[in-house]
Amino acid sequence: MARAQSPRRRLIATLAAWGVALTIFFPVLWMVLTSFKTEASAVAMPPELLSADWTLENYAEVWQRSDYPRFFWNSVVISIGSTLLGLAIAIPAAWSMAFVPGKRTKDLLMWMLSTKMMPAVAVLIPLYLVFQRIGLFDTKLGLILALMLMNLPIIIWMLYTYFKEIPAEILEAARMDGASLWSEIVYVLTPMALPGIASTMLLNIILAWNEAFWTITLTTTKAAPLSAFIASFSAPQGLFYAKLSAASAMAILPILILGWFSQKQLVRGLTFGAVK
Amino acid sequence: MKISHRALLGATVSLTLAGAALAETTITVATVNNGDMVRMQGLMDDFYAKHPDIKVEWVTLEENVLRQNVTTDIATGGGQYDVITIGTYEVPIWGKQGWLTSLNDLPADYDVDDLLPAIRGGLTVDGNLFASPFYGESSMVMYRKDLMEAAGLTMPDAPTWADIEKAAAAMTNRDAEINGICLRGKAGWGENMAFLTAMSNSFGARWFDENWNAQFDQPEWKATLDFYLNLMNQYGPPGASNNGFNENLTLFQQGKCGMWIDATVAASFVTGKDSTVADQVGFALAPDNGLGKRGNWLWAWSLAIPSSSDAQDAAKTFINWATNKDYLALVASKEGWANVPPGTRTSLYSNPEYANIPFAKMTIDSINAADPNAPTVKPVPYVGVQFVAIPEFQGLGTTVGEIFSAALAGQKTSDEALAEAQAAVTEEMKAAGYIQ
Numbered sequence: 001m002a003r004a005q006s007p008r009r010r011l012i013a014t015l016a017a018w019g020v021a022l023t024i025f026f027p028v029l030w031m032v033l034t035s036f037k038t039e040a041s042a043v044a045m046p047p048e049l050l051s052a053d054w055t056l057e058n059y060a061e062v063w064q065r066s067d068y069p070r071f072f073w074n075s076v077v078i079s080i081g082s083t084l085l086g087l088a089i090a091i092p093a094a095w096s097m098a099f100v101p102g103k104r105t106k107d108l109l110m111w112m113l114s115t116k117m118m119p120a121v122a123v124l125i126p127l128y129l130v131f132q133r134i135g136l137f138d139t140k141l142g143l144i145l146a147l148m149l150m151n152l153p154i155i156i157w158m159l160y161t162y163f164k165e166i167p168a169e170i171l172e173a174a175r176m177d178g179a180s181l182w183s184e185i186v187y188v189l190t191p192m193a194l195p196g197i198a199s200t201m202l203l204n205i206i207l208a209w210n211e212a213f214w215t216i217t218l219t220t221t222k223a224a225p226l227s228a229f230i231a232s233f234s235a236p237q238g239l240f241y242a243k244l245s246a247a248s249a250m251a252i253l254p255i256l257i258l259g260w261f262s263q264k265q266l267v268r269g270l271t272f273g274a275v276k
Numbered sequence: 277m278k279i280s281h282r283a284l285l286g287a288t289v290s291l292t293l294a295g296a297a298l299a300e301t302t303i304t305v306a307t308v309n310n311g312d313m314v315r316m317q318g319l320m321d322d323f324y325a326k327h328p329d330i331k332v333e334w335v336t337l338e339e340n341v342l343r344q345n346v347t348t349d350i351a352t353g354g355g356q357y358d359v360i361t362i363g364t365y366e367v368p369i370w371g372k373q374g375w376l377t378s379l380n381d382l383p384a385d386y387d388v389d390d391l392l393p394a395i396r397g398g399l400t401v402d403g404n405l406f407a408s409p410f411y412g413e414s415s416m417v418m419y420r421k422d423l424m425e426a427a428g429l430t431m432p433d434a435p436t437w438a439d440i441e442k443a444a445a446a447m448t449n450r451d452a453e454i455n456g457i458c459l460r461g462k463a464g465w466g467e468n469m470a471f472l473t474a475m476s477n478s479f480g481a482r483w484f485d486e487n488w489n490a491q492f493d494q495p496e497w498k499a500t501l502d503f504y505l506n507l508m509n510q511y512g513p514p515g516a517s518n519n520g521f522n523e524n525l526t527l528f529q530q531g532k533c534g535m536w537i538d539a540t541v542a543a544s545f546v547t548g549k550d551s552t553v554a555d556q557v558g559f560a561l562a563p564d565n566g567l568g569k570r571g572n573w574l575w576a577w578s579l580a581i582p583s584s585s586d587a588q589d590a591a592k593t594f595i596n597w598a599t600n601k602d603y604l605a606l607v608a609s610k611e612g613w614a615n616v617p618p619g620t621r622t623s624l625y626s627n628p629e630y631a632n633i634p635f636a637k638m639t640i641d642s643i644n645a646a647d648p649n650a651p652t653v654k655p656v657p658y659v660g661v662q663f664v665a666i667p668e669f670q671g672l673g674t675t676v677g678e679i680f681s682a683a684l685a686g687q688k689t690s691d692e693a694l695a696e697a698q699a700a701v702t703e704e705m706k707a708a709g710y711i712q
Binding site for chain 2: 039045232239
């Protein structure tokens, strides 16, 4: 039976939740505020808030100096493309691991996860050379493949966890009713695991959107996404924090909006199967 | 069938235009984000008017990311970049490796003899100019004239370290949050070690003897580090071990530093619109200890062509435009002489209009005071004033920088730091095969 909460306890819990939320959100808030300050005001010590010099100049300059729409479009194609391709491979893989596991399935899952523990720079030169030789360097297709491979273990793991929550008997019943493997996955499994698939998709879009090592290393001008756009505003000499903040705000805004509108789906998917 | 002359003419023009469009060469230029480079991107209309057959695409990256990407590309012969922005440290190493194209055949109007000798020397390997300087810099003392005057002191044009210590002591006012001196403390081969290596030259120290033996166990390095730590602990800002160029720039602009010894390029920032002390800044040469060498460095951001580029001619055309005397005149006509990229050409400093810029003379004097081929008092087997132009230096410099930064943070003594640096450098030089 759920225990009734006293008003005082509820107040403390609410304040604590707000405290945690603000702590997490504060860097983003500070970045957005900095993006509207002058460079001098952005680095003033003690930090300025009410007395700051507010300006829109940083956004104007960032827009003028860079081809933002091109970077944005590249980010959209790369993050959505790599996620969809990853799902197309991961759904059958997770199905087989969840419903027809072999002796080594657990080992295989652990091995896949272990590839995430390897530092990316360890495979920099081989991947760089391969991409150059087969013409994938600085192409959106190349980045879609690279990011898909990078995130595939996470996608499979997440889907495997969701699929494990679905009773195998339901799939068996479908099979007894004459459903083919394709029909079983498309018409029975996928609709039941939709919240999990949706949250996996959203999380991977966010991961691909924010990826900065490969997207900067494997591109120059044609396929460079918003991570490269941000990197171009860091300066070794001279003040750049306000302009860098403006560029960062422009880069995260689309994904922030996506996250805001899909938060219900995201939370539902992430807590799927958490309570039995 | 009758074909009109007009139709023939139209077809000819169309074919010619199509041919011209097909002949267009695209070059990719990799660069860092700094004021001079951004300004050049804004002046590209002039280049396109003169060279309509060349299209330029820019890749602007943070300095370390650029270095990593360009190194990877060049080492693998990728050919993704046609023109790269390259520092004085890389040019001798990459030139020797055959990774860069010689620029000895640039057109006569490039006027190679007009390049500042110190800068040109640092970019030349075995008689080949492997990079064309876009802007050059040294380091110098920037100080607050009002604070010096209030302390009853006058800064000599060529101060000694004793002058600097005396001035720092006189200007420090902890109650008013004024630090007598601000120096780099953040760890890194291009951060605190750029400053400390240049400073050590004026104390007679060197990284290696003629046989590549590490020299951190010698009294010259002990004198350098002791002086630096004492100066910073007594008169420097709190948390100085985290301060690099930008942090010290911010402190100076906010009036919290009596002196700052750093890149000459900072002069335009401390006298610019973001500075609260813009009209109170004086300049002096980097200090010495009477040993014949000053504690100033020499650096240039230059443009080079990777040998893997398949658009060598177009790349040379671009470099000639961007680093020619005419480009300096173009910037001056559009943005004023104060915004001309400094430190590359003799003719700029003999220009009476440029001589009116307050920091022009001190910049050229500082650059001329540095010799990358004989950086310190004793002979050395390497090239470079604030670095050692060997591939291992990035790692070595950063390791030693971390040790010295920890000493500044009070985590170890000067003796401990020097012993640790000596051991680390010796081990690495053995592993690299320089010594047995």
